Amino acid sequence: MDSDILEALRELMEPELAGIQRQGSGLYVTQERRYGRLMLRFDFDPSAESLRMYTTVPPPPGAGPEFLVWCLSTNTLYWDVKIGLDAHGMLLVHSDVDLDQEDLTSTARVLLDRVKAMYELLDDDLVEYLLKNKLATPAQIERFTRSERR
Secondary structure, three states: OOOHHHHHHHHEEEEEOOEEEOOOEEEEEEEEEOEEEEOOOOOOOOOOOOEEEEEEEOOOOOOOOHHHHHHHHHHHHHOOOOOEEEEOOOOOEEEEEOOOOOOOHHHHHHHHHHHHHHHHHHHHHHHHHHHHHHOHHHHHHHHHHHHOOO
């Protein structure tokens, strides 16, 4: 049953999320974004009938308490997507989505909307913060500004 749900969600999201694949009790997709190469995971929790979607990225070197305040402030801007730290000190951008087994099309639409919000948080807000506060590495600066010129 769980594998049927995951496969149905994968098929529904694949047209907009090229390369999405099944892995164990979830889905994943790797994409090149302005921020960089991101692996987005969707972990299915059958008992809670929900999916947690997330990606992790390293925190910027040299960022101090101001960066954590910035992370908290983004949580007020993005209602359904949050940013924090995981147990390993990585930035965790995540969202929880309830599964509607009666309407998987709506669930897939919500997931795709949250993916867009996550990418906006990373590609726009985080990138601009890193550039403005001179926390990006030279390679990141090149990538971020090259992406702007496209």
